[in-house]
Amino acid sequence: xxxxxxxxxxxxxxxxxxxGRGEGTxxxxxxxxxxxxxAAATPSTTASTLAASEPRGDADKGKALVDxxxxxxxxxxxxxxxxxPVESHCTHxxxxxxxxxxxxxxxxxxWKENVEHLADVPSLQSAGKxxxxxxxxxxxxxxxxxxxxxxxxxxxLDLTREQARxxxxxxxxxxxxxxxxxxxxxxxxxHGRQLLDEKGCTGCHTFxxxxxxxxxxxTAKAGPTALAPDLRHARERLAPGTLLTWITDPQSLxxxxxxxxLPLSADEARDIAAYIYTAELSPxxxxxxxxxxxxxxxxxxxxxxxxxxxILGKTCRHxxxxxxxxxxxGGPGNTGGFGYQPIKLELTSYSRVHAGMLGSxxxxxxxxxxxxxxxxxxxxxxxxxxxxVAGEDDPDVRGMPLALPPVPMEDIRLLMTWIANGRPR
Amino acid sequence: MTHRIARTAxxxxxALAGLIAAPTAAHACGGGWWPEDEVDxxxxxxANAEKQxxxxxxxxxxxxIIRMIPYIKNYEGTSxxxxxxxxxxxxxxxxxxxxxxLALKRELPQYLRDTWMGADAGEQQTNLKWAxxxxxxxxxxxxxxxxxxxxxxxxxxxxxxxxxxxxxxxxALAKKDLLTSPEAYAELAKLRAADGDxxxxxxxxxxxxxxxxxxxxxxxxx
Numbered sequence: 311x312x313x314x315x316x317x318x319x320x321x322x323x324x325x326x327x328x329x330g331r332g333e334g335t336x337x338x339x340x341x342x343x344x345x346x347x348x349a350a351a352t353p354s355t356t357a358s359t360l361a362a363s364e365p366r367g368d369a370d371k372g373k374a375l376v377d378x379x380x381x382x383x384x385x386x387x388x389x390x391x392x393x394x395p396v397e398s399h400c401t402h403x404x405x406x407x408x409x410x411x412x413x414x415x416x417x418x419x420x421w422k423e424n425v426e427h428l429a430d431v432p433s434l435q436s437a438g439k440x441x442x443x444x445x446x447x448x449x450x451x452x453x454x455x456x457x458x459x460x461x462x463x464x465x466x467l468d469l470t471r472e473q474a475r476x477x478x479x480x481x482x483x484x485x486x487x488x489x490x491x492x493x494x495x496x497x498x499x500x501h502g503r504q505l506l507d508e509k510g511c512t513g514c515h516t517f518x519x520x521x522x523x524x525x526x527x528x529t530a531k532a533g534p535t536a537l538a539p540d541l542r543h544a545r546e547r548l549a550p551g552t553l554l555t556w557i558t559d560p561q562s563l564x565x566x567x568x569x570x571x572l573p574l575s576a577d578e579a580r581d582i583a584a585y586i587y588t589a590e591l592s593p594x595x596x597x598x599x600x601x602x603x604x605x606x607x608x609x610x611x612x613x614x615x616x617x618x619x620x621i622l623g624k625t626c627r628h629x630x631x632x633x634x635x636x637x638x639x640g641g642p643g644n645t646g647g648f649g650y651q652p653i654k655l656e657l658t659s660y661s662r663v664h665a666g667m668l669g670s671x672x673x674x675x676x677x678x679x680x681x682x683x684x685x686x687x688x689x690x691x692x693x694x695x696x697x698x699v700a701g702e703d704d705p706d707v708r709g710m711p712l713a714l715p716p717v718p719m720e721d722i723r724l725l726m727t728w729i730a731n732g733r734p735r
Numbered sequence: 736m737t738h739r740i741a742r743t744a745x746x747x748x749x750a751l752a753g754l755i756a757a758p759t760a761a762h763a764c765g766g767g768w769w770p771e772d773e774v775d776x777x778x779x780x781x782a783n784a785e786k787q788x789x790x791x792x793x794x795x796x797x798x799x800i801i802r803m804i805p806y807i808k809n810y811e812g813t814s815x816x817x818x819x820x821x822x823x824x825x826x827x828x829x830x831x832x833x834x835x836x837l838a839l840k841r842e843l844p845q846y847l848r849d850t851w852m853g854a855d856a857g858e859q860q861t862n863l864k865w866a867x868x869x870x871x872x873x874x875x876x877x878x879x880x881x882x883x884x885x886x887x888x889x890x891x892x893x894x895x896x897x898x899x900x901x902x903x904x905x906x907a908l909a910k911k912d913l914l915t916s917p918e919a920y921a922e923l924a925k926l927r928a929a930d931g932d933x934x935x936x937x938x939x940x941x942x943x944x945x946x947x948x949x950x951x952x953x954x955x956x957x
Contacts, residue, residue: 634821635782654879659789660946661915665881674881676912732945735791735917 364447364475371473372480379467379477379649387435387566388484398639404429424624427461428714430536438486439563440556445546446478447471454701456543458516459527459536465713466703467649487563489551494584501578502585509572511582514538519591534568542594545587554583597700600693604685605719607727614660614735617728621721622657625711630657642712660735678729681707689726692717777803777818784825791917791948793829797851798842800826805847808865820873824883827869831890832918835859835866863894882915884908889919892926902926909939917947924955 373390376382382391384400396402404425410418437446451474453464469477503523506512512525515538527538544553555562558579560569574582626643633640633656639647646652655667655677667687669675677688685693687707695709695716703709711717728734780803787796800822804810807826810819829837836853843851853859870887877883885908891901905923908914914923924939936955943953 634817661789661882664913664915664946665885666911666913668879674879674911674913678912732941734945735948 364444364478366443367472367475367477367479369476369480369483372476372478372483375469375473375477375649376480379469380647381434383648384431384462385434386431387433387437387564401429401431427536430460430533431462432457432537433564433566434481434484435566436485436564437481438484440552441482441547442549442552443478443482446481447474450474450477452703455699456539456547457537458518458540459538461536461715462713463699465648466698466708469649489549490555492551492554492580492583494550494580494588497577497580497584499581499585499588502581502583503589505574505578505582506585509574509578509582511541511572515541517541517586517589519594520589537568541586542591550583550587553587554579557582597702599700599702600696600719602683602685602690602693602697602704604683604689605693605723605726607730608723610727611731611734612724612728614663614728614733617725618660621717621725622663625714625717626657629712630655632656632658632662643710648712664733678733686726686729689722689729692722692725775818777822781818781821781825785821788825788828793833794838794842797826797829797837798839801839801843801847801851808849820876823869824873827866827873827890828886830862830866831870831886831893832916834893835862837862860895863890866890867894867897881908881913885913885915885919889916889922892922909942914942917943917952920946921953921955924953928955 376388376390377392380394382388383394383398386401394402396406406412407418407421407425408429412418412421449464450467450469451471453466455463457463503520506515506517507524510525512523512527514527514535516527517523518540519542528535539547548556552563556569557572558574558576559571560567561571572579629641629643629647631639631641631644633645639645640652640654640656642648642650644652644654644656653667654674656662656665663677666674666676675687678686680686681690683690690707691710694704694707695711695714696719697703698709699716709716780799784796784799787793787799800807804819804822807819807822830851834853836859837851839848839852850858850861853862867887867890870883870890874880874883874887884904888901888904888908891897892905893901902923905914905919905926909920909923914920920939920943924936924943927935927939940953940955944950947953
C-alpha cells in the first residue's frame with residue numbers, strides 16, 4: 311500500500327515531468343582527481359573527485375570469498391555465486407514460509423509471525439554500476455545500519471582488510487560502469503528538498519540529519535518499502551553521477567530494484583540529487599552504549615522453559631541448531647557458515663546449552679564462563695549486539711543474534727536471572 | 736500333438752499374464768490399487784525419545800526405543816543406520832542415568848523387558864557395561880560431543896572396572912562447568928563424599944539440585 315502512494319504521485323506528475331525545464335543533466339568535463347571524497351560534498355562535486363584511495367584487491371579471490379562467506383545465502387543478484395538450496399537461504403526460506411510453500415501447513419501461521427519482517431534483503435545485482443569501492447571496503451569491515459526499516463542488518467564478517475578489498479573489488483567488477491561526471495553548480499537544492507516530499511520519495515526513505523521533511527515513511531517492516539535506505543548515506547555510497555542516474559532511472563543501474571522510476575525532469579532530478587548530496591547533515595545522535603557488566607537479576611525465579619520460550623527457542627536455535635536433524639547442518643553458529651569457523655554451540659535443549667562451545671583456543675568452554683566484566687559469555691554476546699547497533703564493537707565478542715535486532719534488555723535480564731538462579735531446568 | 740503344444744502354449748501364456756497382472760506390494764481397494772508407501776516411523780519415534788530423554792523421562796524414552804526396535808541390543812545394522820545409532824544412544828544414556836535400573840514396568844510387556852529393569856546388582860552391572868560399550872563406540876564415531884562424554888563418564892563411574900576412569904572424566908568436565916545432567920553431578924557428589932571431600936560434595940549437590948526436576952536424585956549419603 312505504501313508503494314502505491316508514491317506511484318500515484320508519480321503518475322500525477324508525469325505531465326510536469328514531460329515538460330521539464332531542462333533538456334538534460336548538465337555534465338562537465340572531469341576535474342582534477344582528488345584523493346578524498348567529501349563527507350558533505352560541495353555543489354560542484356564530480357565523479358572524478360571520488361578516485362579510490364583504497365588499493366584495489368584481487369577480484370578472483372573476492373569471488374572465492376563470496377562463496378566462503380556465503381553472501382548468496384542472504385543476497386540475490388550474485389549470479390556467479392554457488393547455488394544455495396532454499397532451506398539454507400535465509401530470505402528465500404522466509405519468503406517460502408510467507409507464501410505458504412512448505413509442506414508442513416500447520417506450522418505456517420506460527421512461522422509467518424516470526425519471519426514476516428525477515429523476508430527482504432537488498433540484492434547485489436549490478437553492484438559495479440552503483441557502489442563506490444572505498445565505501446564498500448569500509449562497510450564490509452564495519453557494517454552499519456543503512457536501512458532503518460529493515461530488521462536485518464549486514465553481519466560483521468570475520469574479514470581482514472585485504473579480504474574486504476578483494477570482496478569489494480569483485481563486487482565492483484559486477485556489471486561495471488563509470489558514473490557520468492556531473493556538476494550540481496546550477497542545481498537548486500532547496501527545490502530538491504521540496505521535491506522529495508512532492509514526488510513521494512519520503513514515503514519510503516528516511517533522511518536523517520536534515521530538518522524534518524513533511525512526509526515521513528510509514529513503519530512497515532516488510533516489503534520493498536523496508537529496503538529503502540536512509541538518504542543520509544547516499545553521498546558515501548554513490549558517486550554524484552551514479553546518484554543522479556539512480557534518481558532518473560534506477561532500473562538502468564539495477565533492474566531488480568523496487569525503487570520506481572520517477573517522472574522527473576532532468577532539472578528536478580538534479581535538484582533532488584544536489585540536495586541529497588550537499589544538504590548539511592547534523593551529526594548522528596550519540597549512541598547510548600549498553601554497559602557490558604552483568605545486568606541486575608530480577609527478583610523472582612526464572613526457569614529454563616521461560617528462557618527457552620522467550621530467547622533461545624525464538625531466535626538462537628536458528629543458527630545454533632542440531633545437525634543430526636538437519637542433514638549435518640547445525641547452522642552458522644554450530645557447524646559454521648558465513649565464513650565463521652564451527653564453534654559447535656547448540657542451543658536446542660537444556661543439556662546442549664550446558665555443553666558449551668569451542669573457544670578461540672579450540673578448547674571447549676562453558677557459555678556461562680565469566681569474561682572480562684564478570685559477565686557470562688552468553689549474556690555478553692547479547693549485550694554486545696546492543697553495542698554493535700550503537701556503533702561500538704568489541705572484536706573479541708561477536709554480538710548476537712547475528713545481523714538481527716538486539717534481544718530486548720528485559721529479556722537479557724531474564725537470562726541473567728536464570729543463570730544467577732543456578733540455571734534451573 | 737499340435738493341439739497339445741497349442742494347449743501348453745496357451746496355458747503358459749495365461750500363467751505369465753497372471754503373474755504380470757498380479758499386484759506385488761499393493762492394496763486392492765474398490766478395484767483400484769496403488770504402490771505401498773514405506774514410512775520409517777522410527778524417525779519421529781527416535782526424535783520423540785530424544786526429547787523425553789532431555790526432559791528427564793528416562794523410562795518413557797527407553798520404553799519407546801525398545802518398542803520400536805525390540806532387539807536393539809543385538810541389532811547388527813547399527814553401524815550403517817543413523818536412526819538406530821541415535822536410538823542406541825538414547826537407550827544407553829537412559830540406562831547410565833538410571834544406574835542400570837530402568838523403570839519399564841508400565842512401558843513394556845514382560846517379554847520385552849530383558850534385563851533392562853536391573854532386578855539385582857548383577858543385572859544392573861550387565862546393563863551398565865552395555866551402556867559403557869555403546870557410549871564408547873558412539874563417542875568414537877562422534878568426536879567432541881560433550882553431552883555424550885558426560886554420559887559416558889557417568890556410565891563408567893557406575894560400572895565395575897571403569898569407576899576410576901569415570902571419576903576422572905567427571906571431575907574434568909565439572910571443572911569446566913560442562914556436565915550436562917543432574918545425575919552426573921549426583922554421582923560426582925557421591926564419589927567426593929566417599930573421599931571425604933565435603934565442600935566438593937556440597938558444590939556438586941548444589942548443581943544437581945539446580946538442574947534436576949526431581950531433587951530426589953540428588954540425595955547422597957554422607
